[in-house]
Amino acid sequence: MISQAILGEFLGTLILILFGGGVVAGVLLAKSKAQNAGWIVITAGWAFAVTSGIFTSKAIGGPGALNPVGPLCDWATSKLELDKALGLMAAEFLGAICGAVLVWLHYLPHWRETADAGAKLAVFCTGPAIRSPFANFLSEVIGTFALVFVTSATGKANVGGLEPTLVGMVVWAIGLSLGGTTGYAINPARDLGPRIAHFLLPIPGKGSSDWGYAWVPVVGPCIGALLAVKVFALVTPLTHAPTLTP
Numbered sequence: 001m002i003s004q005a006i007l008g009e010f011l012g013t014l015i016l017i018l019f020g021g022g023v024v025a026g027v028l029l030a031k032s033k034a035q036n037a038g039w040i041v042i043t044a045g046w047a048f049a050v051t052s053g054i055f056t057s058k059a060i061g062g063p064g065a066l067n068p069v070g071p072l073c074d075w076a077t078s079k080l081e082l083d084k085a086l087g088l089m090a091a092e093f094l095g096a097i098c099g100a101v102l103v104w105l106h107y108l109p110h111w112r113e114t115a116d117a118g119a120k121l122a123v124f125c126t127g128p129a130i131r132s133p134f135a136n137f138l139s140e141v142i143g144t145f146a147l148v149f150v151t152s153a154t155g156k157a158n159v160g161g162l163e164p165t166l167v168g169m170v171v172w173a174i175g176l177s178l179g180g181t182t183g184y185a186i187n188p189a190r191d192l193g194p195r196i197a198h199f200l201l202p203i204p205g206k207g208s209s210d211w212g213y214a215w216v217p218v219v220g221p222c223i224g225a226l227l228a229v230k231v232f233a234l235v236t237p238l239t240h241a242p243t244l245t246p
Contacts, residue, residue: 008062017099096193117207140220185217
């Protein structure tokens with residue numbers, strides 16, 4: 001039987017990608033009414049997607065992580081058993097794939113109208129503005145460090161029901177401030193899940209899924225998150241760093 005935590009993470013991550021991938025599709029795909037709306041619209045859309053996904057997950061019984069780095073950090077700090085961490089991570093990846101499929105279905109007529117294969121790929125996953133593996137990796141480490149460090153601070157500040165909204169604001173800030181280099185994946189499931197969907201779906205003229213870059217938005221966020229948890233624990237010695245997942 002599927003636990004409520006796993007179901008919550010699956011559906012919450014699905015909503016995250018449906019709204020987040022959806023706003024990118026609206027801005028980039030040809031003949032969309034939102035075409036060329038710009039970076040501010042994309043970053044805002046992703047912020048609202050995060051908040052919506054967290055509320056969805058928590059309402060169903062999930063932790064509202066929507067990001068495998070949450071269970072990973074909680075397992076690494078002995079706050080979560082390995083089997084539970086892996087279950088939540090699997091639910092997040094699967095939810096991301098399914099959310100991407102829904103974006104594809106929603107914009108079904110627009111794929112054929114869009115000539116740019118790169119724009120089609122960008123609906124599903126991130127890519128660097130300047131391809132430089134070490135610099136791109138470093139960007140993902142820094143962005144995810146900021147995400148986990150600041151969201152850990154909101155948890156310690158005991159903001160209660162405001163936390164989903166505040167996390168969305170943090171993601172918006174990261175997108176505006178740090179997202180211009182790599183498109184700020186800061187979430188392995190958010191990038192790898194839709195990238196798998198892009199590879200599998202029959203999208204006209206879709207081109208490559210850019211697997212040579214795919215390790216950056218997976219490994220970078222994992223390292224950045226683990227570093228953030230460690231640093232947060234060091235600078236808050238009188239209290240324990242908050243658990244990222246229950």
